[in-house]
Every structure is written in C-alpha cells, then in structure tokens.
Amino acid sequence: MSISPQLIHKYNVAGPRYTSYPTVPYWQEADFSVAPYLETVARTFNATNARDGISLYIHLPYCESLCTFCACNHRITKKHEVEAGYIAAVLKEWRMYVDLLAQSSNERIKIREIHLGGGTPTFFAPEKLTDLINGLFEFAERADHHEFSFEGHPNNTTEAHLQTLYDLGFRRVSFGVQDYDAKVQKAINRIQPYENVARVTETARAIGYTSISHDLVFGLPHQNLDTMRHTIATTARLAPDRLAFYSYAHVPWIKGNGQRGFNDEDLPSGPEKRALYELGKEMFDELGYVEVGMDHFARPNDTLYQAMNEGRLHRNFMGYTETNTRLMLSLGVSSISDSWYAFAQNEKVLENYLARVGANELPLTRGHLLTAEDLIIRQHILNIMCRMHTDWSDPAMQFAQLPQAVELLKPMQDDGLLEILPNGLKVTEQGRPFVRNIAMAFDVRLWAKQPETRLFSMTI
Ligand SMILES: C[S@@+](CC[C@H](N)C(=O)[O-])C[C@H]1O[C@@H](n2cnc3c(N)ncnc32)[C@H](O)[C@@H]1O
Ligand code: SF4
Structure with missing residues (x-):
C-alpha cells in the first residue's frame, strides 16, 4: 500500500524510537x-x-x-x-x-x-x-x-x-x-x-x-x-x-x-x-x-x-x-x-x-x-509498539492526561492511521509506519517540554 506524500510530510517529525519510556532525554x-x-x-x-x-x-x-x-x-x-x-x-x-x-x-x-x-x-x-x-x-x-x-x-x-x-x-x-x-x-x-x-x-x-x-x-x-x-x-x-x-x-x-x-x-x-x-x-x-x-x-x-x-x-x-x-x-x-x-x-x-x-x-x-504514571504510560507505549493496539478500560491503565492523549489521536484517526475504540485504540495497516507518532500522543513528558535542541531522529 502506497502512502501519500502529504501524510509523510505531516508526520515526519523528530521523535523517539521508544526503546524505553520515559525516553532518555526525559x-x-x-x-x-x-x-x-x-x-x-x-x-x-x-x-x-x-x-x-x-x-x-x-x-x-x-x-x-x-x-x-x-x-x-x-x-x-x-x-x-x-x-x-x-x-x-x-x-x-x-x-x-x-x-x-x-x-x-x-x-x-x-x-x-x-x-x-x-x-x-x-x-x-x-x-x-x-x-x-x-x-x-x-x-x-x-x-x-x-x-x-x-x-x-x-x-x-x-x-x-x-x-x-x-x-x-x-x-x-x-x-x-x-x-x-x-x-x-x-x-x-x-x-x-x-x-x-x-x-x-x-x-x-x-x-x-x-x-x-x-x-x-x-x-x-x-x-x-x-x-x-x-x-x-x-x-x-x-x-x-x-x-x-x-x-x-x-x-x-x-x-x-x-x-x-x-x-x-x-x-x-x-x-x-x-x-x-x-x-x-x-x-x-x-x-x-x-x-x-x-x-x-x-x-x-x-x-x-x-x-x-x-x-x-x-x-x-x-x-x-x-x-x-x-x-x-x-x-x-x-x-x-x-x-x-x-x-x-x-x-x-x-x-x-x-x-x-x-x-x-x-x-x-x-x-x-519510574513514577506510577510512567509505568502506565510505558505499558500503553509498549502495547502500541509491540501489539498495535492498547486498551484503557481497566482503571489501572488510566492516567490524568488520557483525555488530552485521545484528542491528539483524533487527527491521526482522521488520517486513517488508527481507530479509536470506546476504551482503546487499534493501529491500522496504513498506520504501522507511524507507530512512533502514535506513541508520541501518550508521551506526556514530551508534550510538557519539547526538546530545546534536536535530540531525536526523524520518525520517517
Ligand atoms: C552495532 S551494529 C552491528 C554489528 C557490527 N558492528 C556491524 O556493523 O556489522 C548494529 C546495527 O545498527 C544499525 N545502525 C548503526 N548506526 C545506525 C544509524 N545511524 N541509523 C540506523 N541504523 C544504524 C546498523 O544496521 C548496524 O548493523
Ligand atoms: S562503526 Fe561500523 S562496525 Fe562499528 S558498530 Fe558502527 S556499524 Fe558496526
């Protein structure tokens, strides 16, 4: 399946590879x-x-x-x-x-x-x-x-x-x-x-x-x-x-x-x-x-x-x-x-x-x-990177900024990269190359403070 240049342009940003959460600079x-x-x-x-x-x-x-x-x-x-x-x-x-x-x-x-x-x-x-x-x-x-x-x-x-x-x-x-x-x-x-x-x-x-x-x-x-x-x-x-x-x-x-x-x-x-x-x-x-x-x-x-x-x-x-x-x-x-x-x-x-x-x-x-919140977010990011879906129906998987994370996911849903479920998300086939971007929606430490200098390679 070929991916549109617009999507590449839009999502090719500097981002972590998520071999850990929090990522090392954070x-x-x-x-x-x-x-x-x-x-x-x-x-x-x-x-x-x-x-x-x-x-x-x-x-x-x-x-x-x-x-x-x-x-x-x-x-x-x-x-x-x-x-x-x-x-x-x-x-x-x-x-x-x-x-x-x-x-x-x-x-x-x-x-x-x-x-x-x-x-x-x-x-x-x-x-x-x-x-x-x-x-x-x-x-x-x-x-x-x-x-x-x-x-x-x-x-x-x-x-x-x-x-x-x-x-x-x-x-x-x-x-x-x-x-x-x-x-x-x-x-x-x-x-x-x-x-x-x-x-x-x-x-x-x-x-x-x-x-x-x-x-x-x-x-x-x-x-x-x-x-x-x-x-x-x-x-x-x-x-x-x-x-x-x-x-x-x-x-x-x-x-x-x-x-x-x-x-x-x-x-x-x-x-x-x-x-x-x-x-x-x-x-x-x-x-x-x-x-x-x-x-x-x-x-x-x-x-x-x-x-x-x-x-x-x-x-x-x-x-x-x-x-x-x-x-x-x-x-x-x-x-x-x-x-x-x-x-x-x-x-x-x-x-x-x-x-x-x-x-x-x-x-x-x-x-x-890791804080208690880090541990929850780490699990969501692992789920996205390893299983292409994650779920927050269990209250133990919820965190204070979850509603904001879901807001960040919506444009990605509009672009066909994922499906937001009643209590979770599923990455689509088209969204697979963009898992780093999807994981970034959960990275509350990254939202709170954008790196001052370039720390990450481009996601694409
Ligand atoms: C430690 S090296 C592999 C073992 C051995 N040193 C070799 O080069 O054959 C691990 C792998 O990381 C990848 N790698 C290294 N630098 C990279 C970079 N800047 N971007 C993407 N992959 C990289 C390469 O594919 C490399 O084979
Ligand atoms: S310098 Fe070359 S040989 Fe050494 S780790 Fe890097 S890719 Fe491998």
Whole structure:
C-alpha cells in the first residue's frame, strides 16, 4: 500500500524510537540515585527470576574501522590487546550485581537471554568471548528456554567465532549488511563484498544457527530505488530468517564528527526515503516476510512473528524481543539496565567506565526511577509498539492526561492511521509506519517540554 506524500510530510517529525519510556532525554536525573535503583533490581529479581529468568545485554564497543553512518557507541582501534582488560571489567561489573542479588535472595540467577551488542562483538577473539560467557555462568545457570544472540560483522566473523558461540548456546546471530551498492558503501566507509556476507551466513546455517538476521538501512547517502532493489534482491539470495530494516538515524549533533564522509545533499529527501521504505516493504512482502513491530521483518514461521501474534512481543533497549523478562541487566560501557521500575545507564566514555569499575564502583552515570504514571504510560507505549493496539478500560491503565492523549489521536484517526475504540485504540495497516507518532500522543513528558535542541531522529 502506497502512502501519500502529504501524510509523510505531516508526520515526519523528530521523535523517539521508544526503546524505553520515559525516553532518555526525559529522565529525571536529579531524582535518581543508586540505592533505590538497586532496590528495584533486587525487587524485580525476587519477583521474576524463578519464573522468567533475567536478560543480560553486554556492550562490546570496539570496531576496527569507522563506518561514517554509525550511531552506536563504538571505539575504533586495531589494537586487540584491549580485549582482555575489557572482558575483565565486564566480569567485575557482573560480580557486583551477583553480590548484590546474593544479599537479597538465595536463588541462583537464571539467565534467560544474552545479547552481545556493539560496537563489534566479533572484534574479540573466540577465546575471549568464551572467557566472557564462562565468567557469567560461574555465578548463574542457564534458563531452560534460553535465547543467546550476538551481532556479527561479516568482514571479521570467522568460522571459529560462529562455532565457539554455538557451543556456548548461541542460536541467533544478526549480521550488519547495510547496503550492497558500491557508491553507498564507499560513502559510509564500509566496503563489504557480498562474498563475505554469504560466507558468514552459510557457515552459521551449516553450524546450526536457527535464526540468522541481516541488518539493512534505508536513507543512507546515494541510495535510490535502483540501489535498494539491488540490495534487497542480493539479500534474498541468502534468505535470512529475519531482516532489520532500519531508518537511517542522522544524528550528527550526537556523534560529532563521526557521521561524515558524505554531505547532507547526498541523503535521500523525506519522500525519497519513504519510497525506499515502501519499496523494501513491498519486496519483503513478495519474498514472504511479514513486518513485526517497527523496523523488523520475519518469515511467518519465525518465532518473532509468532510472538507478535500471540501478544508476547516485547521491546527494550535491544529492540524487539520475544523474551519478556522484567529485569535486564546491562554490562559494559554506555549500556542501559532496566529493572522495570528504573533505568540506569553506565558511563558513556570508555576510560571512565574502566576507571569506575577498576575502583570497584558500579559505573552508573545517570538513570530514572519510574513514577506510577510512567509505568502506565510505558505499558500503553509498549502495547502500541509491540501489539498495535492498547486498551484503557481497566482503571489501572488510566492516567490524568488520557483525555488530552485521545484528542491528539483524533487527527491521526482522521488520517486513517488508527481507530479509536470506546476504551482503546487499534493501529491500522496504513498506520504501522507511524507507530512512533502514535506513541508520541501518550508521551506526556514530551508534550510538557519539547526538546530545546534536536535530540531525536526523524520518525520517517
Ligand atoms: C552495532 S551494529 C552491528 C554489528 C557490527 N558492528 C556491524 O556493523 O556489522 C548494529 C546495527 O545498527 C544499525 N545502525 C548503526 N548506526 C545506525 C544509524 N545511524 N541509523 C540506523 N541504523 C544504524 C546498523 O544496521 C548496524 O548493523
Ligand atoms: S556499524 Fe558496526 S562496525 Fe561500523 S562503526 Fe558502527 S558498530 Fe562499528
């Protein structure tokens, strides 16, 4: 279904991606302190570990070379001697949480989900990754249905990486592909031949990985409908189980000089970018992929799609997940933990992170303790992002500004993006690309104070 340029124009505003609510710029940092955060960690652990287990996100920041479009927290180096010290710091940080949890409970920690993100996890040698995972399990056990995943760079993922992580229980891998066009690859400083992606994908499949995902990005410099068609057709040859189709987040004000190597004029305009998304969606549809939430496509037999249909999809700082754990501890530089009642972020500068852990301190730098109203709104936003509907018939799901939120939804209903129900809303097929805009209607913190500077990427 093609979307009118008027709608794109109207709804293409700066907006959050809602991997959390409240979104990071709206955290009440002044009200945050470590002790109440740790109390919420212990509380959620005690309430959910036995049933659900916990999730761990581990940020591995190093990359060998800079991709100029990248918005992730990364550190560029070719010096692999940094690996051991970094893994030791992460394990030391883990030990601090282990000791904390041991004080409040006799239960052994059950790890349900591990995600190794980056930067580039495959920057690290397989032996170092083994040390990391074994170090985690010195103080924890594997939950029965665990899901371990990692991000691999096709240019440096080896068969040994894939085999080692498989042997440690990893069954999911996502490879950063981005784009196959030579001019686009040059502009983003990421020369990555098809052969590299084919090699890692086929090797992962032969080893037994059950979910192989490719990350593609639309809106990159020099992309047009022809290059996008070529990229998707090339991707189809390898038939990944899932696809992430990210909207390029142009955030040079955050990344400083990182995002360069191209000029603003090289970027597709708003309507051109939207057309790239629509072409992708149409081609994925023809190839048998269905859209799951925002940014993600999966084959109907994929568990992410099944989770969406069964209402089990969840969204957190890792993006969409089917593992609906309430406690996500995040280790490593810049990573953000989520205890359901609080968020807490680690030091964003690598040296500060290492120094704080070295001094036996939890390396937290800021966070937010959720209010009762935050918790209600967070649930509505999760419902919209993960289930495409939400409901406030239960008084426990109502909040003071709900009538104003409904007023904000009305023009979107007139534009066919959603249907307002007697006590809820349902996103229409046409409204799916606009879920961020719909979620914004509930974001009372955003209405109360528009950001003074640009903090978010555009919604389309
Ligand atoms: C940490 S990287 C993946 C692992 C590995 N570093 C690699 O590049 O292959 C995670 C993904 O985030 C996406 N990404 C990074 N910067 C982005 C941006 N500015 N806008 C949209 N997506 C972005 C890319 O698709 C990338 O593959
Ligand atoms: S896209 Fe991946 S490899 Fe490139 S700089 Fe970002 S994290 Fe590193």
